[in-house]
Amino acid sequence: MSTRKYVNWTKEDGIAILTIDNPPVNVLSEAVGMEIRECVHEVEHDEDVVVLIVTGAGRAFMAGADIKEFPSKMARGEAKKMALEHFHTYNKLDFLPKPTIAALNGITLGGGLELAMACDIRIAGESVKLGLPEVKLGLFPGAGGTQRLPRLVGEGRAKELMYLGDPIDAQEAWRIGLVNKVVPDADVMDASLAMAKQLARRTLTALSRIKKAVDKGLEMDLTNGVLYEAELLDEVFQTEDIHEGCNAFFEKREPKFKHR
Missing domain, CATH: 3.90.226.10 (2-enoyl-CoA Hydratase; Chain A, domain 1)
Structure with a gap:
C-alpha cells in the first residue's frame, strides 16, 4: 500500500x-x-x-x-x-x-x-x-x-x-x-x-447483494423492495459460489468460496 x-x-x-x-x-x-x-x-x-x-x-x-x-x-x-x-x-x-x-x-x-x-x-x-x-x-x-x-x-x-x-x-x-x-x-x-x-468466510457474491438489497430496499415501498430482492436472488443463483455452497452442504464440509 x-x-x-x-x-x-x-x-x-x-x-x-x-x-x-x-x-x-x-x-x-x-x-x-x-x-x-x-x-x-x-x-x-x-x-x-x-x-x-x-x-x-x-x-x-x-x-x-x-x-x-x-x-x-x-x-x-x-x-x-x-x-x-x-x-x-x-x-x-x-x-x-x-x-x-x-x-x-x-x-x-x-x-x-x-x-x-x-x-x-x-x-x-x-x-x-x-x-x-x-x-x-x-x-x-x-x-x-x-x-x-x-x-x-x-x-x-x-x-x-x-x-x-x-x-x-x-x-x-x-x-x-x-x-x-x-x-x-x-x-x-x-x-x-x-x-x-x-x-x-462468506462469499462476496451474497454479502454484496445483501447490502444492496437492504440499502436500496429502504428507499422503496415493500412491494418494489421485494421485487428488487428477487432480482438479486436470481443473480446470486447464477454464481459459482452457490454451487460450491450447496456441494459443501451435501458433502458436510466447509465451503471454499471464490467470490465468483
Whole structure:
C-alpha cells in the first residue's frame, strides 16, 4: 500500500483495516477525507478483501470536522462544497460493495459519528461517547447526519440528539440501535476482527447483494423492495459460489468460496 500522511490500510486473510491517524483526535480535514476516499477505492478494487474495518489511532475514532477550516467556508456556497465533499467521503464507505465495520475505539463526535453511521456495523468501546454537537457551534450535521441518524434510531430520538447536541454513552447508543455491540475498551479491535473473520468466510457474491438489497430496499415501498430482492436472488443463483455452497452442504464440509 502507498504511504499517506493521515490514513492508511493493511490487509490479511480477506480483512482490510483502515486507520485514521491525525493526532490528537483524528479530525476530518479536507486532506483526511481525500485519503479516506483513496483508501476505500483501493479496498473496493482489491479482490483479496472481503470486509473492511475502519478505526482511529490513539484515543479517538474521529472527533469531527476540522473547525480550523470553518472560517474559510463563510462565503456563500463554500459550506455546501465542504459538506458535499465530506458526504462524498462517507458515501464511498456506504456504497462500498463489501461489509464495513466501524471499530469505535474512542471519541466519536460530529463528522466522526457521520463516518461511523456510513459503515454497516458499529462496535463501540464501553467508555466511548457518541454525538452530533454541531448545534452548540450554531451549526447542524450537514454531511449526512440529519439523514442517516433517523434511519438508524428513528425520527424522535434523532431530533433530540441533534437539537441538544449532548453526547450519549455507548450503552445508550446500543439501547437505541446506534451501535451493534458494546465491549470493554481494550477489546474493540478484537471484537471487530472476530466479526470480520466470520464475514470473510462468506462469499462476496451474497454479502454484496445483501447490502444492496437492504440499502436500496429502504428507499422503496415493500412491494418494489421485494421485487428488487428477487432480482438479486436470481443473480446470486447464477454464481459459482452457490454451487460450491450447496456441494459443501451435501458433502458436510466447509465451503471454499471464490467470490465468483
